[in-house]
Amino acid sequence: MTQTGDFGFRFMTPAMEVERAVAELRFGRPVLLANGSQKLAVLSLDCVAPSVYEQFASATGNRHKLLLTAPRAQRLGICGEGDIAVPLAGMSFDDASKLSYMVGASAPVTWEKADPMMSASTELARLALLLPAMICADVSHDDSCFGACCRVDLASLTRADVARQSFEKVVRTRVPLMDFGNADFVVFRGGLAQKDQVAIVIGQPDLTRPVPIRIHSSCITGDLCGSLKCDCGDQLRNGLMLLKQAGGGVLLYLDQEGRGTGIGAKMRAYGYQHAGLDTIDADAELGLHSEHRRYEAAVAMLRLLEITRVAVYTNNPAKIAGLRAGGIEVDARAPVTGRVTAENENYLRTKTIRAGHMLDLESLVAAE
Numbered sequence: 001m002t003q004t005g006d007f008g009f010r011f012m013t014p015a016m017e018v019e020r021a022v023a024e025l026r027f028g029r030p031v032l033l034a035n036g037s038q039k040l041a042v043l044s045l046d047c048v049a050p051s052v053y054e055q056f057a058s059a060t061g062n063r064h065k066l067l068l069t070a071p072r073a074q075r076l077g078i079c080g081e082g083d084i085a086v087p088l089a090g091m092s093f094d095d096a097s098k099l100s101y102m103v104g105a106s107a108p109v110t111w112e113k114a115d116p117m118m119s120a121s122t123e124l125a126r127l128a129l130l131l132p133a134m135i136c137a138d139v140s141h142d143d144s145c146f147g148a149c150c151r152v153d154l155a156s157l158t159r160a161d162v163a164r165q166s167f168e169k170v171v172r173t174r175v176p177l178m179d180f181g182n183a184d185f186v187v188f189r190g191g192l193a194q195k196d197q198v199a200i201v202i203g204q205p206d207l208t209r210p211v212p213i214r215i216h217s218s219c220i221t222g223d224l225c226g227s228l229k230c231d232c233g234d235q236l237r238n239g240l241m242l243l244k245q246a247g248g249g250v251l252l253y254l255d256q257e258g259r260g261t262g263i264g265a266k267m268r269a270y271g272y273q274h275a276g277l278d279t280i281d282a283d284a285e286l287g288l289h290s291e292h293r294r295y296e297a298a299v300a301m302l303r304l305l306e307i308t309r310v311a312v313y314t315n316n317p318a319k320i321a322g323l324r325a326g327g328i329e330v331d332a333r334a335p336v337t338g339r340v341t342a343e344n345e346n347y348l349r350t351k352t353i354r355a356g357h358m359l360d361l362e363s364l365v366a367a368e
């Protein structure tokens with residue numbers, strides 16, 4: 001087993017604080033976000049029970065506010081103001097939910113620019129795979145009702161980044177694959193949530209040359225079930241084939257469902273897409289930005305595999321930028337595509353036009 005970082009045993013590390021806070025939010029309990037003497041009680045509307053919402057309101061003297069991210073504010077017609085905060089006094093749980101992530105909600109009558117601490121709380125939501133619909137209240141003067149709650153320092157959110165880059169190799173084992181021959185599945189554990197990540201090594205790549213790689217984000221619907229709404233399943237299999245044809249390479253299969261937003265958010269977004277929204281606007285309705293993925297895990301996995309120079313199969317410039325930011329040399333980039341279907345054509349077009357993906361869609365359509 002290879003250790004990538006030695007944090008020793010300390011009573012409380014930034015990563016521990018953040019991980020505990022993330023777990024508490026997922027249980028629907030409040031956490032305290034602190035920055036010096038400023039304290040913000042935070043609750044996630046995505047998984048709180050209505051009764052806890054009511055308790056939170058009375059514990060904060062009805063001074064609680066709802067954070068709406070810039071994409072959500074924009075969907076509600078409030079443009080160019082960044083994240084906003086809406087006073088919630090007197091607003092029911094259902095109305096707050098509607099305001100934070102449902103299609104067709106009206107713009108709030110009263111709102112203000114969000115305090116930076118409130119905006120920072122959305123990073124906890126991102127890590128918790130929850131919608132960034134945060135209910136917040138400043139309790140700097142009296143946090144007595146929140147004494148038993150998990151406390152996380154604002155600085156820990158940044159310092160926990162160090163932990164994100166700390167991975168260890170757990171096991172490497174051969175798996176015979178139907179179309180690709182023998183592959184080595186290498187399992188890594190680490191990052192903030194200690195999720196297992198998998199590298200699939202095809203053949204025996206020459207590590208002295210740029211190693212052909214594919215970074216693939218998990219897509220339960222496409223990879224496993226052949227969903228026609230995206231091209232992921234084809235890209236997964238075509239990516240593995242390209243690595244085999246290149247004489248060997250590595251596919252990093254990252255646990256990043258729904259562009260890092262989680263399967264719950266992705267399925268909510270699919271519901272909105274059925275109502276006519278494109279992939280980016282559907283996410284924006286939920287308060288999500290167009291991209292929530294990060295690539296520290298990919299960089300750490302490559303380093304543990306002793307790979308520092310790569311040739312990447314991707315159409316997504318953010319993946320290349322993520323590798324380069326982590327010090328991996330990207331020598332070349334080649335496309336990897338899938339079938340264009342009636343159901344995924346708009347999705348692919350939106351990614352090309354609105355997210356800058358390097359995809360020659362018209363040629364693909366013409367080739368079908």
Ligand SMILES: Nc1nc2c(ncn2[C@@H]2O[C@H](COP(=O)(O)OP(=O)(O)OP(=O)(O)O)[C@@H](O)[C@H]2O)c(=O)[nH]1
Pocket residue numbers: 215216217218219220230232235256257258259260261265266269270279283313314315316319357
């Ligand atoms: N939020 C959201 N995620 C989606 C949607 N459709 C697919 N996904 C996710 O998008 C990601 C696609 O992953 P990849 O195919 O590796 O990445 P990519 O950004 O398309 O880049 P390349 O395939 O490398 O060109 C996966 O995490 C899917 O689960 C959608 O409509 N909404």
Ligand SMILES: [Zn+2]
Pocket residue numbers: 219221222223230231232233
């Ligand atoms: Zn997909």
